[in-house]
Amino acid sequence: xxxIPSLKTYRDFQEVYSARRSYANRYLILYKKEVDDPExxxxxxxxxxxxxxxxxxxxxxxxxxRESYRLNRDKMKExxxxxxxxxxxxxxxxxxEIEEAYLHLLKKQELLNV
Numbered sequence: 001x002x003x004i005p006s007l008k009t010y011r012d013f014q015e016v017y018s019a020r021r022s023y024a025n026r027y028l029i030l031y032k033k034e035v036d037d038p039e040x041x042x043x044x045x046x047x048x049x050x051x052x053x054x055x056x057x058x059x060x061x062x063x064x065x066r067e068s069y070r071l072n073r074d075k076m077k078e079x080x081x082x083x084x085x086x087x088x089x090x091x092x093x094x095x096x097e098i099e100e101a102y103l104h105l106l107k108k109q110e111l112l113n114v
Contacts (some may be wrong), residue, residue, distance in 0.1 A: 004070060007045030007081060016045065016083050023108040027090040027098070028065075030105035031083040042076055042111075044069050045083040052088050061086045061098070068099040077111050 007013055019033035046065050048058040065084050084105075090098065106112045 004066060005041050005043040007043050007083065012043075012081070013045055013047075013083060016081050021109070023105050024087075025101050025104055027087055027093060027101040028105055029085040029087065030102075030109060031085070032109050032111065033081045035079050035081055037079065040079055042073070042078055043081045045081070046086075047083060048086040052086055053091050057091055058086075061090055061093075064093075064095050064098040065102065067095065068102040071099070072103060072106070075112055076106065077113055080111060082109075082111070 007016065016031050016033040019031070021032045023030055044066075046062050048061050050058070052058055052061060065086065069084075084102065090101070093101075103112070
């Protein structure tokens with residue numbers, strides 16, 4: 001499995017949150033921050049709180065979001081860091097529903113190459 005470029009540190013997450021560009025739907029919230037270099041690969045951060053469920057459920061949701069990102073990375077515009085936050089309603093969803101919610105938010109943020 002290849003590495004997915006991701007936001008790792010608290011500082012990285014705070015920079016994206018401070019940009020205050022967010023959109024949400026029933027299952028996910030997506031925060032976006034433009035990066036100085038537009039050719040830079042988009043990085044992703046995933047946040048799933050304890051409100052969603054126990055660790056098994058949280059890790060499952062994280063894997064589904066990461067897989068949605070991986071499969072649709074070639075459709076995304078470069079030069080943005082994003083954070084995806086799962087809402088408690090996402091708890092019982094399957095991959096298809098998570099992917100649809102993720103793509104919906106990318107479209108709202110104008111991050112898809114259509």
